[in-house]
Amino acid sequence: DAGITQSPRHKVTETGTPVTLRCHQTENHRYMYWYRQDPGHGLRLIHYSYGVKDTDKGEVSDGYSVSRSKTEDFLLTLESATSSQTSVYFCAISEIEGPTNEKLFFGSGTQLSVL
Amino acid sequence: DQQVKQNSPSLSVQEGRISILNCDYTNSMFDYFLWYKKYPAEGPTFLISISSIKDKNEDGRFTVFLNKSAKHLSLHIVPSQPGDSAVYFCAASHIQGAQKLVFGQGTRLTINP
Numbered sequence: 001d002a003g004i005t006q007s008p009r010h011k012v013t014e015t016g017t018p019v020t021l022r023c024h025q026t027e028n029h030r031y032m033y034w035y036r037q038d039p040g041h042g043l044r045l046i047h048y049s050y051g052v053k054d055t056d057k058g059e060v061s062d063g064y065s066v067s068r069s070k071t072e073d074f075l076l077t078l079e080s081a082t083s084s085q086t087s088v089y090f091c092a093i094s095e096i097e098g099p100t101n102e103k104l105f106f107g108s109g110t111q112l113s114v115l
Numbered sequence: 116d117q118q119v120k121q122n123s124p125s126l127s128v129q130e131g132r133i134s135i136l137n138c139d140y141t142n143s144m145f146d147y148f149l150w151y152k153k154y155p156a157e158g159p160t161f162l163i164s165i166s167s168i169k170d171k172n173e174d175g176r177f178t179v180f181l182n183k184s185a186k187h188l189s190l191h192i193v194p195s196q197p198g199d200s201a202v203y204f205c206a207a208s209h210i211q212g213a214q215k216l217v218f219g220q221g222t223r224l225t226i227n228p
Contacts, residue, residue: 004158033215042121042204042218043159058215090158104216106158 003027004107006091012113019078021110023091025071032074033092033104034058034066043090049074081114088112118142119207121219129227134192136222138205141186145207149216150179150190153202162203163190195226 003026013019023032034046035058045058047066055066063085065077078085091107120139128134138148146167151159165172165179165188172179178191192199205219 035218040220042119042220043206044218045215048215059217092158104161106160108156108158 004091004093004105006089006107006110008110009108010111012115013081014115015082016080019081019112019114021076021089021091021112023074023076023107025074025093027093027095027105028071029093029095029105030071031094031096032068033094034064034074034076035090035092035106036060036087037090037109038087046076046089081112083114086112086114116141117220118145119205119217119219121203121205121222123222124220125223125225127225127227128195130197131194134190134195134199134224134226136190136192136203136205136224138188138190138219139186140188140207142207142209142217143186144209145217146210147208148179148181148188149206149208150177151204151206151218153204153221159204192224195224197226197228200224200226 005024007022031050033048035043037043044060046060046064047058049055049068067075089110092104094104118141149164150162152162153159163174163177163179165181170181181188202221202223204221206216208216
């Protein structure tokens with residue numbers, strides 16, 4: 001299994017509070033991604049990173065920010081959590097970008113509940 | 116607007132029979148397609164892929180078929196086994212446009228003994 005650790009695995013928080021989810025990899029892969037999984041929507045890309053301090057928005061980036069200060073860590077922050085951000089969040093890594101996206105490896109996910 | 120659609124939220128199949136999971140897409144620029152499999156409390160794992168230059172790709176019990184004119188792909192599992200019970204996600208991308216993967220909603224497959 002790819003060395004991807006997401007923390008925390010579960011979190012319950014209140015509306016309006018800041019939340020940070022962490023993704024840590026031991027594979028030294030260049031590309032890292034944050035997805036959310038919701039019923040009826042599948043997996044949707046929030047943000048991704050193509051290197052240290054290089055990040056870009058995905059299709060559902062509103063309300064989220066990311067940071068990558070080291071190759072191995074990719075942080076997802078909800079500045080002020082809302083109930084619509086209740087979801088399962090997956091981090092993914094890949095060695096290369098482009099046609100061989102089968103190299104996308106996912107973490108085990110973080111279940112976030114915003115009350 | 117959902118560019119990749121899996122219209123069957125769930126599918127139940129008898130063990131040993133064929134499972135057929137379907138996926139439709141609307142973006143004609145998509146030229147690479149993948150299937151991922153997901154067990155509860157785990158992240159998705161890559162299963163099989165196909166390029167638009169092919170219409171079939173086979174890997175053991177798993178075969179993916181691509182019908183470009185219909186913008187449709189399907190995953191066949193033969194024979195189905197209890198361990199195949201999982202959620203299956205179809206995904207698509209556009210190689211030249213370096214488009215990130217777009218996933219379908221997923222289909223929950225249950226294999227009954």
